[in-house]
Amino acid sequence: MSELTDLIADLKEQEALKLVEEMLEAGKEPNTILSAARKALDVVGERFEQKYYFIPDLIFSGELMAKVASLVKPKIQTSGNEKETIGKFLIGTVEGDIHDIGKDVVAFLMEMNGFEVKDLGVDVPKSVFVNATIEFEPDIIGISGLLTNVFDDIRDTIKAIDDAGIRKNCKIIIGGGQLDESVRKHTNADSFTTDAGIGVQQCLEWMGEK
Amino acid sequence: MVQKLGEKLLADWLSGSHITFKNEKIKKKYSANAKRIIDTIKLKKTDRIPIIPCATQKFAFEYANATYKDAMYDFDKIRTAYIRQYENIDFDAYVGPEFIYPGGMFDALQWKRLKLPGNHLPADRPFQFEEAEYMKADEYDEFLDDPSDWMIRKYLPRLSPKLEPLAGLPSFHNILNYYHGLHDFTFAVADNPGVLDAFKALAKSGKVVSKWYDHLAKFDQEISGNYGIPHLLGGCSHAPYDVICNYFRGWRGAISDLYRQPEKMLKMMDRLLPWMIDYGVSSAQSTGNPICTLYIYKGADSFMSDEQFDTFYWPTLKKLIMALVDEGLMVWVFTQGTYDTRLKYFAEIPSGSCLIHLESGSDIFKANEVLSGKQCIEGNVPNSMLANGTADEVEQYCRKLIAECGPGGGYMMDFSAFLDEARRENIHKMVEVTKHYGQYGLDGRLKQQ
Numbered sequence: 001m002s003e004l005t006d007l008i009a010d011l012k013e014q015e016a017l018k019l020v021e022e023m024l025e026a027g028k029e030p031n032t033i034l035s036a037a038r039k040a041l042d043v044v045g046e047r048f049e050q051k052y053y054f055i056p057d058l059i060f061s062g063e064l065m066a067k068v069a070s071l072v073k074p075k076i077q078t079s080g081n082e083k084e085t086i087g088k089f090l091i092g093t094v095e096g097d098i099h100d101i102g103k104d105v106v107a108f109l110m111e112m113n114g115f116e117v118k119d120l121g122v123d124v125p126k127s128v129f130v131n132a133t134i135e136f137e138p139d140i141i142g143i144s145g146l147l148t149n150v151f152d153d154i155r156d157t158i159k160a161i162d163d164a165g166i167r168k169n170c171k172i173i174i175g176g177g178q179l180d181e182s183v184r185k186h187t188n189a190d191s192f193t194t195d196a197g198i199g200v201q202q203c204l205e206w207m208g209e210k
Numbered sequence: 211m212v213q214k215l216g217e218k219l220l221a222d223w224l225s226g227s228h229i230t231f232k233n234e235k236i237k238k239k240y241s242a243n244a245k246r247i248i249d250t251i252k253l254k255k256t257d258r259i260p261i262i263p264c265a266t267q268k269f270a271f272e273y274a275n276a277t278y279k280d281a282m283y284d285f286d287k288i289r290t291a292y293i294r295q296y297e298n299i300d301f302d303a304y305v306g307p308e309f310i311y312p313g314g315m316f317d318a319l320q321w322k323r324l325k326l327p328g329n330h331l332p333a334d335r336p337f338q339f340e341e342a343e344y345m346k347a348d349e350y351d352e353f354l355d356d357p358s359d360w361m362i363r364k365y366l367p368r369l370s371p372k373l374e375p376l377a378g379l380p381s382f383h384n385i386l387n388y389y390h391g392l393h394d395f396t397f398a399v400a401d402n403p404g405v406l407d408a409f410k411a412l413a414k415s416g417k418v419v420s421k422w423y424d425h426l427a428k429f430d431q432e433i434s435g436n437y438g439i440p441h442l443l444g445g446c447s448h449a450p451y452d453v454i455c456n457y458f459r460g461w462r463g464a465i466s467d468l469y470r471q472p473e474k475m476l477k478m479m480d481r482l483l484p485w486m487i488d489y490g491v492s493s494a495q496s497t498g499n500p501i502c503t504l505y506i507y508k509g510a511d512s513f514m515s516d517e518q519f520d521t522f523y524w525p526t527l528k529k530l531i532m533a534l535v536d537e538g539l540m541v542w543v544f545t546q547g548t549y550d551t552r553l554k555y556f557a558e559i560p561s562g563s564c565l566i567h568l569e570s571g572s573d574i575f576k577a578n579e580v581l582s583g584k585q586c587i588e589g590n591v592p593n594s595m596l597a598n599g600t601a602d603e604v605e606q607y608c609r610k611l612i613a614e615c616g617p618g619g620g621y622m623m624d625f626s627a628f629l630d631e632a633r634r635e636n637i638h639k640m641v642e643v644t645k646h647y648g649q650y651g652l653d654g655r656l657k658q659q
Contacts, residue, residue, distance in 0.1 A: 013469065053515075054514055054515045055513050059465045063466060095332075096332055098331075148594070152631070177548075177569070177571050178570065178627060182595060194571060
């Protein structure tokens with residue numbers, strides 16, 4: 001692992017940014033720098049899944065990455081070195097619910113695990129889920145909901161996706177602290193999770209079956 | 211010896227001295243319910259496991275076909291709903307709509323911190339907090355230098371367009387400078403009609419609050435007086451770390467501070483601690499209830515590392531709880547999310563002084579092992595099961611809770627979270643099962659196994 005990867009993975013902001021500036025001044029290829037930074041996020045994701053890192057570490061690593069990108073991106077002439085993706089993942093928090101952290105953590109981990117992620121935000125109407133499913137053609141849809149009175153909204157969102165005839169090529173996972181098998185059945189989702197890491201494992205298994 | 215505040219409140223609450231009871235039978239029922247709850251918190255022998263509602267929301271509203279929006283505006287309608295609920299379901303304690311704040315209080319100020327039902331959200335959704343950086347990353351020093359001045363001239367104007375003119379006032383501490391500071395201050399008020407408008411908006415908001423207070427004050431008489439069900443919810447306070455996350459910096463902002471300026475964060479928590487103690491004590495006093503609630507949010511298992519919990523969360527939370535306990539109050543710690551690894555910390559508080567609420571995400575059976583003989587635990591019946599499960603499933607789950615957590619006392623039956631969707635037969639079943647299988651004999655053992 002490169003020094004930059006280590007510094008970002010260890011969340012050492014000052015040292016990491018100083019090193020990025022030095023690397024840029026020394027004429028280091030910007031894409032190589034970005035690639036080392038992305039590797040660091042993979043390490044952060046692994047540490048999170050191993051319960052060595054926690055949500056603050058994950059969120060802060062995202063901020064750190066954004067700062068690195070803002071230093072490096074103006075120097076990039078051509079795009080390239082994009083990471084290959086293993087599948088497409090659409091995510092959003094269900095209509096009537098504005099909680100975002102659980103959704104953001106899952107989006108982060110899915111990206112780390114090789115998915116191309118499209119995040120619809122919070123309080124997402126079912127028609128927006130349907131249209132995004134048609135346009136983005138995800139392999140997996142993640143619907144987040146923390147409130148206990150959004151079970152019916154999750155069910156209705158999934159029904160709208162079913163009714164539009166666009167579910168056959170994708171799986172649907174629902175996530176939130178108050179969910180369980182009874183809610184999965186009620187909403188007709190393919191799976192549920194109360195833990196971001198376990199949810200990501202489920203999605204990886206689905207991709208393995210494809 | 212001087213009687214502590216909590217002891218006085220407890221004596222009044224147990225006797226129901228402020229309530230006119232419908233008849234002697236209801237008064238006796240009230241006394242038995244109140245004693246059962248206090249004995250359970252204090253880990254003493256009692257007649258039965260109590261069944262309590264941490265709070266009911268949409269579930270209660272439906273007794274009067276009301277929505278969340280109605281609950282925030284139509285006080286009579288919502289009071290009818292709660293009265294009908296407690297008329298129908300014989301819980302051992304009641305929690306009313308104390309957290310359904312009056313919409314008019316926010317409307318008068320165009321309050322930005324909340325998304326409201328019927329306005330930003332559908333009418334049948336609860337209001338939800340909008341976490342944002344109401345205090346900027348570089349404002350810790352300014353806050354610490356003069357917190358109340360900063361709150362009035364910076365914080366409030368950011369939360370309400372109606373209060374923006376307050377930002378134009380000179381520093382309050384300048385008034386101390388003999389007449390110079392005074393004329394600067396009075397001139398600024400006279401020169402800016404917006405300041406008077408700001409106070410008018412505050413008064414308009416306050417008039418709604420006054421009606422809301424009257425509305426809440428009727429519950430004790432109507433529910434305790436008519437049905438013998440004591441009020442469970444008293445004062446309230448917050449963990450200093452949560453205050454920074456929820457009200458000042460937003461969670462994301464606070465997370466950055468954990469890494470970038472941890473010392474300043476710790477100083478701010480030390481500054482907030484006496485405020486939170488004072489808030490807990492004074493709100494207990496004003497509600498006349500010996501149970502003070504702490505809703506804890508950002509200290510959950512996955513929300514920070516053990517080291518971060520030990521450094522940022524627990525020290526000021528522990529001091530807050532200890533200060534409330536020193537006043538003779540009992541502390542209802544309402545955990546939200548999974549707190550499995552944090553439960554051992556509550557054993558550091560004097561035994562029998564806390565009531566620890568657990569959501570279904572926490573392992574209550576493990577909690578029972580960790581806290582048995584130390585603190586009372588309650589909660590955990592999954593809201594999803596109450597919404598989608600059968601009465602049989604609810605019975606099996608509640609019987610398991612009674613069998614595992616009941617022996618030795620220190621356990622109350624309750625939902626996992628505030629109750630919205632639930633089948634009425636499932637709630638009746640919870641009550642029935644607890645009252646049947648939760649009885650203790652004189653030897654302190656459960657009668658039914």
